[in-house]
Amino acid sequence: MTFVPPVAEQRFVLDTVVRLPELAATDRFAAASDDVVEAVLEGVGQFAAGEWAPLARIGDTVGARWTPEGVRMxxxxxxxxxxxxDGGWGTIGAPEAWGGQGLPFALQTAVLDTLGAANMGFALCPTLTVGAIEALQHHGSPEQQAAYLPHxxxxxxxxTMNLTEPQAGSDVGALRATATPRGDGTWSVKGTKIYISFGDHDMAPNIVHLVLARTPDAPPGTRGISLFLVPKYRLDAAGNPGDFNDVRVVSIEHKMGLHASPTCVLSFGDDGDCIGELIGPEHGGMRAMFTMMNNARLNVGLQGVQVxxxxxxxxxxxxxxxxxxxRAGANSRESVAIVEHPDVRxxxxxxxxxTQGARALVYYAAGQVDRAGLNEAGARDRLELVTPLAKAHGTDIGNEIASLGIQVHGGMGYVEETGAAQYFRDARITPIYEGTNGIQAADLVGRKLGLGGGSAFAALIADIRAEAEHPDLIELVSACERVGTxxxxxxxxDRLAGSYPFLTMLSVATCGWLMERQGRAATGDAPFMAMKRAAVRFYLDQIVPEALGLRAAAMASADVLYAVPAAAFAA
Known part of the structure; x- marks a missing residue:
């Protein structure tokens, strides 16, 4: 199979959902003209199809390899x-002050979409770098920014981002990594981190780790966490990678999928010679890291779209x-391509x-990043509200579609040689990392429903209701309002027990809103427009009613979950 970059789809979503021309009308994003956007989408599509897509198979079958000297790709x-x-694809949304092009984050999202659809495991590397840039841009000192952001x-x-430890998974407050002052403004970092994507590799001359650790006498829990910048190689007087910084890759995980992405166990300071710099204030680590994590959550939702x-x-x-x-019922008894059979269709x-609905949701969230940067009224709260939707629903859809892809192939889909199974294996981690989808649902009902005293949720409901035309979508948005209240x-x-079905309901309502908007813009007889109208009709007629069926689960009492003691689950 030859990978075909989804340029027409991306451009259509950027125009109708993100409303990119509105962003380009501002001084900040004036460079995002129609011809520039077209050149970026076409260019990265050619690059991804020509260089990254052909490596997807070897990335899966050979994968990254651990050696005593480090990871070998x-x-x-x-x-x-x-x-x-060299092609400048990492610079699209990076700040102009540090060598980037300063184009909209939404356009950068489309670039990563193309790269990840061509080779999802490989694309995880630049995806994490985007998050590191974001954290340093908002929380790094001028000296740190000047030394690291250009590269x-x-x-x-x-x-990379380094949160998880063997004894502390989602409970970040339980981490034990330490940072001790060295007396010169730097810190001696020591500890072990696990599940660090691209924590080591041989593709770049330096790797910049952002590491959560505790300082001496820090208060317990997340209040006592600080964030440190720890490069693999310390910088010399000229700002180039110099001495090894005592950061070792102990092993890489043997995983179900994403074999091209080395998931590392990293050990900091085995020889007492790992030096880090504090990012932001002491004990301000979670605030700084959340900048990176929120960026990562949107990009993990995008991984669902990619797969x-x-x-x-x-x-x-x-x-x-x-x-x-x-074909059943046909006059001819001649066999046909399976695309002609109703169930395959x-x-x-x-x-x-x-796929189109999930892409619309994630791109919409990316557009809110840009609008928040422009200080557009309500954009920051809207971004906060839709981030858990984009992460959780995007990855749920990635898994569903990867599984359906195997089904379309029939028995051949279960055979590795066809390549269909790789998508499912690669996708399965996405609902787990960067905060499990259950955590995203808990965040939605625990924090995001109450943003602005409930005004953020009310504004989203009002926006969907103002545009919705399909009767089932109108009913779904009303159901979301009632369940949210x-x-x-x-x-x-009870709130947590209903959180996941509610997240799905609200995600589908948001996707339905954005799909219906696209349907109104999909005019003409071109095959792309005909398929867009069919996809919109299918979404509104079949997927939106499914979400209505989750209303009972979203409002059900948690009593049944605790109707038996924990030991009864083993009965």
Missing amino acids: PDGFARAYRDYV LSTGEWTG AEGATQRAVAYALDRVQSP RMLLRMKAQ HLAAAGHD
Whole structure:
């Protein structure tokens, strides 16, 4: 199968959902003219199809390899990454002050969408660097920004985030890594971090780790956490990578998927010689890290879109090529391509509609990043509200579509040689990392419903209701309003018990709103527009009513969950 960059779809969503021309009309984003946007989307599409997509198979079958000297990537990856840097693809949304192009984050999101759809595991590397840039831009000192941002903005150096420890998974407050003052303004960092994506590799001359650690006499829990900048190689007087900074990769995980992305166990300060710099104030680590985490959550939601796009393209190619059985009820008994069978068409159209809906949601959230940067009224609260939706629903859809892709292939989908299974294996981590989707749902009902005294939620409901035309979408948004009001007043257990079905309801309502908006703009007889109208119709007629069916679960009492003691689950 040849990867086809979804340029027409991306441009349509940027125009109708993000409303990119509005952003380009501002001084800050004036460079995002129509011809620039078109050149970026076409250019990264050609690059991804020509250099990154051909490496997806070797990335899966060979994968990253641990050695005593560090992680070694499969053949071709280092060269393809250098070409990514040389092509300027890392600079799209990076600050102009540090060598970036300063274009909208939404356009940068489309670039990462293309790269990840071509090779999801590989694209995780620049995705994490984007988060490191964001954290340093908002919380780093001028000296840190000058030393590191020019190299991170181009992608010459890569970035990581280091939160998780063996005894502290989602409970970040339980971490034990330490940072001790060295008397010269720097800190001696010591500890072990696990599940660090691209924590080590051989594609860049330096890796910039952002590490959460405790300082002496720090208060317990998250209040006592600080954030440190810890490069793999310390910088010399000229600002170039110099002495090794006592950061070692102990091992890499043997994973279900994402084999091209080394997930590392990192040990800091084994020889007592790991030096870090404090980012922001002492004990201000969680505030700084949340800047990076919120960026990462949007980009993980985007990973769901990436894998859905790749799985859909592969399933469509197979369905057009695979000939089997006459079409039921046809006069001819000649076998036809399986795309002619109704159930295969149902699956393919569902894949198209769900992928388009998830892309609209994630791109919409990315557009709110840009609007918040312009201080547009309500944009920051809207971004806060839709971030858990984008992360959780985007990744849920990625898993659903990857599974459907296998189903379209039939038995051949369960055979590794067809490549269909890789999408499912790669996708399965996305609802887990960067805050499990259950945590996203808890965040939605625990914090985001109450933003501005409930005004952020009310504003989203009002915006959807103002545009909604399909009767089921109108009913769904009213149901979301009623459930949201119920959960906001419910007890803790009941609120959390209903949080996940409510997140899905609100996500589908938001996707339905954005899909219906696209449908109104999809005019003309071009095949792309015909497919867009069909996908919108399918979404509104079939997927929106499914979400209405979650209303009972979202409002159900938590009593049944605790009707038996914990030991009874093993009965």
